[in-house]
Amino acid sequence: MKTRVFCGLFLGAMASSVFGAETASYFLYELGRLSVYMLVENQGQGRPGILIGASQAVLDRYMPGGAYTSETNTFLIKGNGKTVVIDTGFGGALFDSMKKLGVDPAQVDAVLLTHMHGDHIGGMQRDGKPLFPNARVYLAQEERDYWTRTAINQGAVAALAAYGSQVETFRSGKLGAKLQELLPGISPVAAFGHTPGHTAFLLESAGKRLLIWGDLMHAQAVQFPAPDISVTYDTDPKAAAEVRKRILAWAAENKVPIGGMHLVFPAVGTVRAEGSGYRFVPEAVQ
Numbered sequence: 369m370k371t372r373v374f375c376g377l378f379l380g381a382m383a384s385s386v387f388g389a390e391t392a393s394y395f396l397y398e399l400g401r402l403s404v405y406m407l408v409e410n411q412g413q414g415r416p417g418i419l420i421g422a423s424q425a426v427l428d429r430y431m432p433g434g435a436y437t438s439e440t441n442t443f444l445i446k447g448n449g450k451t452v453v454i455d456t457g458f459g460g461a462l463f464d465s466m467k468k469l470g471v472d473p474a475q476v477d478a479v480l481l482t483h484m485h486g487d488h489i490g491g492m493q494r495d496g497k498p499l500f501p502n503a504r505v506y507l508a509q510e511e512r513d514y515w516t517r518t519a520i521n522q523g524a525v526a527a528l529a530a531y532g533s534q535v536e537t538f539r540s541g542k543l544g545a546k547l548q549e550l551l552p553g554i555s556p557v558a559a560f561g562h563t564p565g566h567t568a569f570l571l572e573s574a575g576k577r578l579l580i581w582g583d584l585m586h587a588q589a590v591q592f593p594a595p596d597i598s599v600t601y602d603t604d605p606k607a608a609a610e611v612r613k614r615i616l617a618w619a620a621e622n623k624v625p626i627g628g629m630h631l632v633f634p635a636v637g638t639v640r641a642e643g644s645g646y647r648f649v650p651e652a653v654q
């Protein structure tokens with residue numbers, strides 16, 4: 369029996385039915401010479417049961433309706449002569465969005481994985497055939513080791529098997545230290561906690577930076593103001609909280625915009641320190 373591991377609850381609500389307007393299924397963020405497209409896979413409501421250690425006072429204050437809005441997103445990056453996908457969602461809306469943008473999956477040079485939960489690798493393969501046939505697949509060594517050693521996620525094993533020798537692993541760098549580029553303008557940053565090899569990717573072009581932080585956060589209404597709170601999807605909730613706070617502090621201090629796989633449209637914006645936590649200021653949507 370195949371085990372499917374998801375880190376999102378809102379599997380049924382597709383973006384098109386939520387937003388109505390087709391244009392809202394992606395958001396374009398220009399970063400120097402890179403065009404960064406945030407692609408919405410779906411949007412829905414999550415329940416407070418996934419939040420670990422959230423007091424009633426915190427829930428009343430930041431989630432007064434008893435639920436939070438979240439999304440599943442992927443990112444497509446064009447520039448520097450490369451077409452790159454970061455995560456593949458469930459493999460649904462990603463391909464519709466790419467079609468709208470005139471990008472054939474066969475043109476994709478690289479698929480970067482923040483981690484191997486099912487809502488990030490669902491679009492990698494069908495029936496053992498790679499859906500990005502010419503792409504190299506990059507993921508953290510720790511991430512591949514975890515999922516393939518334990519084989520608790522057959523979807524992860526199948527996703528990697530479809531790409532065979534096109535899979536490459538990397539060792540992530542640390543924020544604040546000199547980073548090693550994986551591709552021109554793209555460097556992996558260790559963000560272990562959500563999963564053992566969970567990775568953020570720092571994009572740099574023409575002096576501008578954007579950190580795509582994967583699943584550092586699932587319930588933004590609560591976790592920006594109270595970043596200590598992890599979720600049940602986090603493999604190591606304590607480590608996830610530590611890295612969340614470290615990256616939030618870095619992004620606020622250095623004024624580096626962030627993008628996330630479970631942040632709500634436009635899912636890209638800046639972080640400001642506020643009180644004992646942070647406030648997210650989304651990019652303006654035209």
Ligand SMILES: [Zn+2]
Pocket residue numbers: 374375483485562583601
């Ligand atoms: Zn996840």
